[in-house]
Structure formats: structure tokens, C-alpha cells
Amino acid sequence: MDVSQVLQMNGGDGHYSYSKNSHLQKMVIAITKPILEDALTNLYCAMNSPKTLIMADLGCSSGPNTLFVAMELLKSLNKTRLKLGQEMSPEIQIYLNDLPHNDFNNIFLKVSKFQNKLTESNSSLPPCYFSGVPGSFYTRLFLPKSIHFVYSSYSVQWLSQVPEMVMTNKENVYISATSPPSVIRAYHEQFQRDFSTFLKCRAQELVSGGRMVLTTQGRRSDDSLYCYVWDLLAIALNDMVIEGLIKEEKMDSFNIPQYSPCAKEIRDEVEKEGSFTVDRLEVSEVNWGASTDDYFGLSENDAHRSNMGKCMRAVVEPLIKSHFGESIIEEVFTRYTNIIMNCMSKENAKLVSVTVSLIRKW
Incomplete structure (x- = not known):
């Protein structure tokens, strides 16, 4: 699997698009907003009333969350400026980055409306200019020492490649209770390499x-390695293997290119790489059931469970389609959604987020 070619959220504005099924991710952005505001306030004060600020949103995806992040950045800066009693707003450049197959057109169609809204509202928000930057954030993306602020939400857990494993991760698609120790080690080492590379690239920029x-x-701790939703996906795929709908060797060779680190792992890699100081490092939680505001005639609980299936489809469908082919997509996600709905009716699963605020050393 060439991750850079197949990893993308479902584009467009359709029923299974990321644009329509990313409410959960928006809630995570809102919950971590105080850390964002704190970092921007300290940056603005340290720069002593800058005339321009260059920012980058890495792994921006497409849909409303992309410009929601941009608006939060602008509001935070304006709040700081007003608090300091400064009349002039800095001009803002925001680079929107994601892999080349991201639906950048979806973003660009909305940018002009976003900018018009800023102008028409007669607000004091600073002028803002956008540019799209396709490419992996595990490579250099910008000129040396050209960026003031980097933001990324729910992107750096995606690895640059599926870890190279010496043993098959039998009947699993991620780290699970039955995964061999060598598989767990391969995932951890891939995360270490990738996150170190990420830090080195950003340190130069x-x-x-x-x-x-x-x-x-x-994850909350070192010992909680497993991921609830990937275990449920494995159940759906294994059932289809048993029924002859998927070849066993295809299942054996499919693994999710993701790693969910705990706070200690992030701190360890930051300190090992050496270019940044950790300013804040916090863990937060949101219910998996908070994946929608829309009920469509269902009970609130049933709507949450059903829409969790659509949320996961918006994220992982391109990976499954690339590996198994398009013909099984509807069957996979019908089963996967039913399994999610059944499990969520019995337990209140939590989505754990780790947020780190870093300062580039002088």
C-alpha cells in the first residue's frame, strides 16, 4: 500500500463524505481550543505586534472543519490584539496542506465565500489569504524559517507507511489483543521514525x-494499545472471509497505517529529537456517540450509532477500496455499521485525544 497515494478522506459533499461526517473531529477541535488560544497569544506577544503571520494547517482534509480551524485561528489572534489595545491587525497567510489526492477543490470553492463573509460582516478580524500545499508532512513543505505557527488536528496519527512486519497480524487490521509482540513493536518503531521525521522537517521550517x-x-497510557473501532472493522472483514466474500490472504495483508500514541510517547520523541520545548501536553476525551447532530427520525442514541458508521466510512473507505476493490464496499460498511451500533448500545466508548503545544527553540 502506497499510503501517500491512497490515504484520503472521502471527498465531495455526499452522504458518505468527510465533509458531512466529521462532527466528531470538530468537537475535538473545540475541546482543545484553549491550548490553541494560549499558544497563539504567547506567539503574538513574543513577536511584538507583527505585521504579518504565516501559518500552516497540516492534514487539513476538506469540508467545514478546514475553514472552522481557520476561523478559530483568526478569532484567537483578534482577541489577543484587542486585549493588547492594538489598532492594526496583522495580515495572515494560511497554508492548507494535505496529501495530493485530498479534495482541495472542495476547500477552494468555499474559501471565497469565507473571505467574503469576513468582509461583509464588517468585523475586525484580520485579512486572511489561503494557499493549498499538496504533499506529505513527513517531507519538507516550506522554505526554511518561513512559518510562525503550525497547527494539526487528527492527522499525525497517520503513518507514512504500513509498518514492515516479520509476522502476519492474523485476523487483525491494527494492534489487537491477539497481535504478535513483533507487530506491536513494528507499529511503535514506525511511529517513532515518522514523528521524529515530522519534527525535524518542522524544525527547519x-x-x-x-x-x-x-x-x-x-491513548491514556502505555499499556492501552488497542483501538476499539479497528477491532470492530476486523470483525466485519473476518466474517466476510469465513463466508468466502474476501480472500484470506487479502485480509492477512491489510493493516491500518495509523498509530495512537500516549502522552509519554509524544514527550519522549520531542525530547529525543531536541528542536522543541514542550509547553503544554494534555489528554482529553469525547464520546464516540458524539458523531452527529442529525437524527433523521431515529432516536438520539440510534442516530449516534448509525452516524458513527458513516464517520468511519468517510475516513477508511478509500483504504479498503484500494486494497479489496470496490465491489465489497457496501457489504463491508453495512456489516461494520451494524457491529458498531450493537457494541455502542452496550458500552460507552471514549475517543482519546492527546494535544501537545511546542515551542521552536531559539
């Missing part, structure tokens, strides 16, 4: 004293 706020899907 950020100005001295620049800031970075990253939120990733994570």
Missing part, C-alpha cells in the same frame, strides 16, 4: 520561537 499545536488520536 519554523522561525526561532515559532509555535506548533498538534492534536492526535491517542
Whole structure:
């Protein structure tokens, strides 16, 4: 699997698009907003009333969350400016980055409306300019010392590649209770390599004293390695193997290119790489059931469970389609959604996020 070619959220604005099924991710952004505001306030004060600020949103995806993040950045900066009693707003450049197959057109169609809204509202929000930057954030993306602030939410848990394993991760698609120790080790080592590379690249691009706020899907502790939703996906796929709908060797060779680190793992890698100081490192939770505001005639609980299936489809459908082919997609996600709905009716699963605020050393 060439992750850079197949990893993308479902594009467009259709029923199974990321645009229509990313409410859960928006809630995570809202919950971690105080850390974002704190980092931007400290950056703005340290820069002593800058005339321009260059920012980057890495793994921006497409849909309303992309511009929701941009609006939160602008509001936070404006709040700080007004608090300091400064009349002039800095001009803002925001680079929107994701892999080349991301639905950038969906973003660009909405940018002009976003900018018109800023103008028409007669607000004091600063002028803002956008550019799309396709490419992996595990490579260099920007000129040296050209960026003041980097933001990323729910992106750095995605790895640059599926870990190379010496043993088959039999009947699993991620780290599970039955995964061999060598599989667990391979995932952890791939995360270490990738996150170190990410930090090295950003260290070259950020100005001295620049800031970075990253939120990733994570874990509460070192020993909680498993991921609830990937175990449920494995159940759906294994049932289809038993029924002859998927070849066993296809199942054996499919693994999710993701790793959910705990706070300690993030701190360890930051300290090992050495270019950044950890300013804040916090863990938060949101219910998996908070994946929708829309009930469509269902009970609130049933709507949450059904829409969790659509949320996961918006995220993982391109990976499954690339590996197994398009013909099984409807069957996989019908089963997967039913399993999610059944399990969520019995337990209140939590989505854990780890947010780190970093300062580029001088």
C-alpha cells in the first residue's frame, strides 16, 4: 500500500463524505481550543505586534472543519490584539496542506465565500489569504524559517507507511489483543521514525520561537494499545472471509497505517529529537456517540450509532477500496455499521485525544 497515494478522506459533499461526517473531529477541535488560544497569544506577544503571520494547517482534509480551524485561528489572534489595545491587525497567510489526492477543490470553492463573509460582516478580524500545499508532512513543505505557527488536528496519527512486519497480524487490521509482540513493536518503531521525521522537517521550517499545536488520536497510557473501532472493522472483514466474500490472504495483508500514541510517547520523541520545548501536553476525551447532530427520525442514541458508521466510512473507505476493490464496499460498511451500533448500545466508548503545544527553540 502506497499510503501517500491512497490515504484520503472521502471527498465531495455526499452522504458518505468527510465533509458531512466529521462532527466528531470538530468537537475535538473545540475541546482543545484553549491550548490553541494560549499558544497563539504567547506567539503574538513574543513577536511584538507583527505585521504579518504565516501559518500552516497540516492534514487539513476538506469540508467545514478546514475553514472552522481557520476561523478559530483568526478569532484567537483578534482577541489577543484587542486585549493588547492594538489598532492594526496583522495580515495572515494560511497554508492548507494535505496529501495530493485530498479534495482541495472542495476547500477552494468555499474559501471565497469565507473571505467574503469576513468582509461583509464588517468585523475586525484580520485579512486572511489561503494557499493549498499538496504533499506529505513527513517531507519538507516550506522554505526554511518561513512559518510562525503550525497547527494539526487528527492527522499525525497517520503513518507514512504500513509498518514492515516479520509476522502476519492474523485476523487483525491494527494492534489487537491477539497481535504478535513483533507487530506491536513494528507499529511503535514506525511511529517513532515518522514523528521524529515530522519534527525535524518542522524544525527547519519554523522561525526561532515559532509555535506548533498538534492534536492526535491517542491513548491514556502505555499499556492501552488497542483501538476499539479497528477491532470492530476486523470483525466485519473476518466474517466476510469465513463466508468466502474476501480472500484470506487479502485480509492477512491489510493493516491500518495509523498509530495512537500516549502522552509519554509524544514527550519522549520531542525530547529525543531536541528542536522543541514542550509547553503544554494534555489528554482529553469525547464520546464516540458524539458523531452527529442529525437524527433523521431515529432516536438520539440510534442516530449516534448509525452516524458513527458513516464517520468511519468517510475516513477508511478509500483504504479498503484500494486494497479489496470496490465491489465489497457496501457489504463491508453495512456489516461494520451494524457491529458498531450493537457494541455502542452496550458500552460507552471514549475517543482519546492527546494535544501537545511546542515551542521552536531559539
